[in-house]
Amino acid sequence: MARKIGSRYTAHQILGRGSAGTVWLGEGPEGPVAIKLLREDLASDQELVGRFVQERTALLGLEHPHVVSVRDLVVDGNDLALVMDLVRGTDLRTRLDRDRRLAPEAAVAIAADIADGLAAAHAAGVVHRDVKPENVLLDMQGPLGPGGSHRALLTDFGVAKLIDTPRRTKATKIIGTPDYLAPEIVEGLPPRASVDIYALATVLYELLAGFTPFGGGHPGAVLRRHVTETVVPLPGIPDELWQLLVQCLAKAPASRLRASELGTRLRELLPMLAGMPPLEVDEPDTDSAEEADREEQPAGPAPARERVRRRGAVPLVPGAKPADSNRDTHTSMRVPAPDELAGGAHGTARAPRAPGAPRPGSARNRAATRRRRVALGAGAVALAAAIGVGAWLSTSDDGASPPPQDTGNSAPQSP
Numbered sequence: 502m503a504r505k506i507g508s509r510y511t512a513h514q515i516l517g518r519g520s521a522g523t524v525w526l527g528e529g530p531e532g533p534v535a536i537k538l539l540r541e542d543l544a545s546d547q548e549l550v551g552r553f554v555q556e557r558t559a560l561l562g563l564e565h566p567h568v569v570s571v572r573d574l575v576v577d578g579n580d581l582a583l584v585m586d587l588v589r590g591t592d593l594r595t596r597l598d599r600d601r602r603l604a605p606e607a608a609v610a611i612a613a614d615i616a617d618g619l620a621a622a623h624a625a626g627v628v629h630r631d632v633k634p635e636n637v638l639l640d641m642q643g644p645l646g647p648g649g650s651h652r653a654l655l656t657d658f659g660v661a662k663l664i665d666t667p668r669r670t671k672a673t674k675i676i677g678t679p680d681y682l683a684p685e686i687v688e689g690l691p692p693r694a695s696v697d698i699y700a701l702a703t704v705l706y707e708l709l710a711g712f713t714p715f716g717g718g719h720p721g722a723v724l725r726r727h728v729t730e731t732v733v734p735l736p737g738i739p740d741e742l743w744q745l746l747v748q749c750l751a752k753a754p755a756s757r758l759r760a761s762e763l764g765t766r767l768r769e770l771l772p773m774l775a776g777m778p779p780l781e782v783d784e785p786d787t788d789s790a791e792e793a794d795r796e797e798q799p800a801g802p803a804p805a806r807e808r809v810r811r812r813g814a815v816p817l818v819p820g821a822k823p824a825d826s827n828r829d830t831h832t833s834m835r836v837p838a839p840d841e842l843a844g845g846a847h848g849t850a851r852a853p854r855a856p857g858a859p860r861p862g863s864a865r866n867r868a869a870t871r872r873r874r875v876a877l878g879a880g881a882v883a884l885a886a887a888i889g890v891g892a893w894l895s896t897s898d899d900g901a902s903p904p905p906q907d908t909g910n911s912a913p914q915s916p
Contacts, residue, residue, distance in 0.1 A: 507575040539581040567618035569656035590641035593634035601711045606648030606774040608708035614653035616764035623694040632700035679723040680716035687724045695754035702749035710782045
């Protein structure tokens, strides 16, 4: 059913939903548009509406071939909407859900497009703050790029900043999607341009591997991994690409590349990636807490004991379902205290291991270690008992003990 958005636009059909609002296919004076209608509770927040109007100039002025341009901002009664260019295609999350991972050439080409868009935004003083596959659109009607990739455009610029008002998000809160949050955000520092580089490198890792480097499990565990763990190498990719990923996933913001540098470096790597198939990488197991929960559950049918895979983020919104795009969230959560962050493992995140082997430090690993210790203890008792029985049987009938054996340490006998 059609609905009017302000005086100039008509929304006809819902294209998608997210935690911040609903995206509609709409019509305006200049033709088809995409209209992001923010939630009613956001529209009723007068402080947010004021911030919305203040950001109008910055949002409308950001134009680039790899950025979904905002054409208009509508504030009308209970409606708070961003009118954007309509991209005929799909989002990168949908592509990942279908293909799981991409060939390196296509993955790098998409990341290079987004880096170029970020470079333009950063030059204009705009930080995205929520780079993730849900906010990357693929233009299916344009010409194909390297590796058969579609032109990638970054959308939702300014939405995280709009919702992150001082009243809604205090100094003790963070906002965003756990899988893609830079360590400095987890530690409560203000977001700079470098947080977008970290998030984009995380997206590129996910395009190559099929999972994010630090994601999965409880949000608090995900946040801690960003701060305390190092990224696991991906087998099968050129060292130049891996070193680029490592640099952009550095814990120190100053160590990361600028967006313009990253885009240039990624495009320089495209020739060596031509023809490479998607990587064959085993998806990591669940985190230790999930493993412990399953170990204590009684045996049951397979669906009840199905392993939860570490494939990206978990919903921060209670009761959210996968169909609701659980990674598309701006829900704030408490910044972990320093002692909580320091309590994590300071090693490599989710290191490769043999199939079926428990992750080092996990509940399964600790339980297996305890079982081995118990088994070794029981074996030692049994061995001691066997030695005692053997010694008793070896005594002579008259009770005399056998002569002592030469240990090799006694003094030589005189002739």
